[in-house]
Amino acid sequence: xxxxxxxxxxxxxxxxxxxxxxxxxxxxxxxxxxxxxxxxxxxxxxxxxxxxxxxxxxxxxxxxxxxxxxxxxxxxxxxxxxxxxxxxxxxxxxxxxxxxxxxxxxxxxxxxxxxxxxxxxxxxxxxxxxxxxxxxxxxxxxxxxxxxxxxxxxxxxxxxxxxxxxxxxxxxxxxxxxxxxxxxxxxxxxxxxxxxxxxxxxxxxxxxxxxxxxxxxxxxxxxxxxxxxxxxxxxxxxxxxxxxxxxxxxxxxxxxxxxxxxxxxxxxxxxxxxxxxxxxxxxxxxxxxxxxxxxxxxxxxxxxxxxxxxxxxxxxxxxxxxxxxxxxxxxxxxxxxx
Numbered sequence: 001x002x003x004x005x006x007x008x009x010x011x012x013x014x015x016x017x018x019x020x021x022x023x024x025x026x027x028x029x030x031x032x033x034x035x036x037x038x039x040x041x042x043x044x045x046x047x048x049x050x051x052x053x054x055x056x057x058x059x060x061x062x063x064x065x066x067x068x069x070x071x072x073x074x075x076x077x078x079x080x081x082x083x084x085x086x087x088x089x090x091x092x093x094x095x096x097x098x099x100x101x102x103x104x105x106x107x108x109x110x111x112x113x114x115x116x117x118x119x120x121x122x123x124x125x126x127x128x129x130x131x132x133x134x135x136x137x138x139x140x141x142x143x144x145x146x147x148x149x150x151x152x153x154x155x156x157x158x159x160x161x162x163x164x165x166x167x168x169x170x171x172x173x174x175x176x177x178x179x180x181x182x183x184x185x186x187x188x189x190x191x192x193x194x195x196x197x198x199x200x201x202x203x204x205x206x207x208x209x210x211x212x213x214x215x216x217x218x219x220x221x222x223x224x225x226x227x228x229x230x231x232x233x234x235x236x237x238x239x240x241x242x243x244x245x246x247x248x249x250x251x252x253x254x255x256x257x258x259x260x261x262x263x264x265x266x267x268x269x270x271x272x273x274x275x276x277x278x279x280x281x282x283x284x285x286x287x288x289x290x291x292x293x294x295x296x297x298x299x300x301x302x303x304x305x306x307x308x309x310x311x312x313x314x315x316x317x318x319x320x321x322x323x324x325x326x327x328x329x330x331x332x333x334x335x336x337x338x
Contacts, residue, residue, distance in 0.1 A: 005115040006178060012106045013175035016127075019099045020168040021322060026092045027164070028318045031157075031212060032311045035085035037069045039093070040146055042139045048097065050090055057083065069150035096135055103131060123174045130167040137163055154213025161209040162202065165322060169329045176333045184338050187277055190287075191335045193270045197290070198328050200266060204259045205321055211256050212318075216249035217309040223302050226254065260298055267294040286331040293324045 030036050040063055051057040061082050064070055070077060107124055110116045116124065141160045144153035211217055220226040226235070234250040244251030271291045274284065297320040304313040 002115075005110070005113065008106070009110065009115065009120070010175055010178050012102075012110075013171055013178075015102055016099065016171050017168050017175075017326075019095065019102060020164060020171070021319075023092065023095050023099065024161075024164060024168075024322050025315065025319060026088065026095055027161075028315045029311070030088040030092045032314055033085060033088055034069075034073075035088035036092075036142060036152060037067065037089075037145045037150060038064060038082065038085040039089045039142075040064055040067050042142070048094070050086075060086070067146050067150070068148060069145065072150050093138075096138070100131060100135070103128060120174070123170075127167065127171060127174070130163065130170065134160070134163050134167060152213065154210050157213040158206045158209035161212075162205055165205055165325050166202075168322070169325055172326055172329050173333065176330065180333075182282060182334070184334075184336070185280070185283070186337045187279075187335060189273060190270070190277070191332075191337070193266065193273060194290075194328060194331045194335055197263060197266050197270065198325075198332060200259065200263050201321075201325055201328060204256070204263060205325065207252060207256045207259060208318070208321060210246070210252045211249075212314075214247075214249045214252060215309075216253045216256070217305060217314070219250060220253060221305050221308045223306055226250070226257075256301075260301055264294060264298050267291055283334055286327075286334040289327045290324070290331050293320070293327045296320060297324050 051060045057079060061079055064082060074081075107128070111121070137156070137160045141152050141156040144156050145151050220232070220234075224230075226232050231254065232250070235248075235254045236244050236251065238244045238248045238251070245255050246252070267290060270287060274287045279287075297317070300313065300317040300320050304310075304317045307313060
């Protein structure tokens with residue numbers, strides 16, 4: 001691999017990360033504006049061209065009217081309002097298509113030029129599979145809201161969001177060794193803590209998707225207590241008991257809050273632990289980034305709840321989760337064993 005090839009490969013992977021971030025942002029707007037069910041079919045190539053005239057728009061609108069979201073929720077929706085929600089879902093899908101092209105075209109060129117090592121070819125293939133799966137998972141999620149209930153399954157939403165985060169995380173993991181050549185000092189305790197935080201964060205992202213899918217941020221919009229209690233009865237009112245924590249909005253909000261405290265505690269402990277070792281500047285900075293990002297993310301979560309989930313704060317909270325996960329992955333890279 002020449003230095004010029006290496007430079008373009010780094011740009012390729014970083015572009016993928018930035019496009020996934022863009023998809024997360026637009027996907028968040030799509031969800032928060034209830035735009036995700038506006039496109040009721042999925043065609044890989046034919047869906048590239050949107051309606052271009054009044055006749056096509058009316059045909060598309062009439063198709064939308066046949067599905068539960070219009071019949072049960074948006075029966076007063078005008079054509080102009082439909083165009084607005086259609087725009088966000090269309091943009092989300094187009095970014096997904098662009099991401100596919102940005103991956104596959106350079107990949108083929110790099111293969112022809114023999115610029116990729118065997119390891120990078122293997123890692124790129126995994127990324128291609130993850131990206132292809134993400135497209136399928138997206139439509140699988142949308143289909144769940146086109147049957148009877150005009151809401152996507154919060155389970156499928158969690159799979160969709162978590163897969164997107166992990167795809168970007170793995171892309172970052174692949175590109176970091178190309179950017180940084182560092183001499184590592186292995187600290188088993190710090191590495192284990194970073195992996196623990198990573199695991200907790202994945203669970204928290206899943207619960208964040210549950211919160212979003214069930215609108216669980218609405219209700220008990222107080223902090224630190226839920227209403228005037230730490231654990232209100234609404235948290236555990238369902239039977240069987242386990243359903244409260246995977247299908248009931250208040251139980252899910254409670255778990256999301258508790259996990260935030262647990263993650264914050266783990267990060268504080270990580271920050272405290274680092275003081276016991278003579279870390280170099282890069283190692284220390286990695287932990288500092290995780291610490292600062294965690295504090296900001298917790299604060300965003302609190303404000304999102306208190307102000308009853310305004311779109312701007314909810315979107316920032318989702319993006320904050322993205323950057324927090326990337327910062328933890330960066331720390332895992334810094335502290336991994338050679």
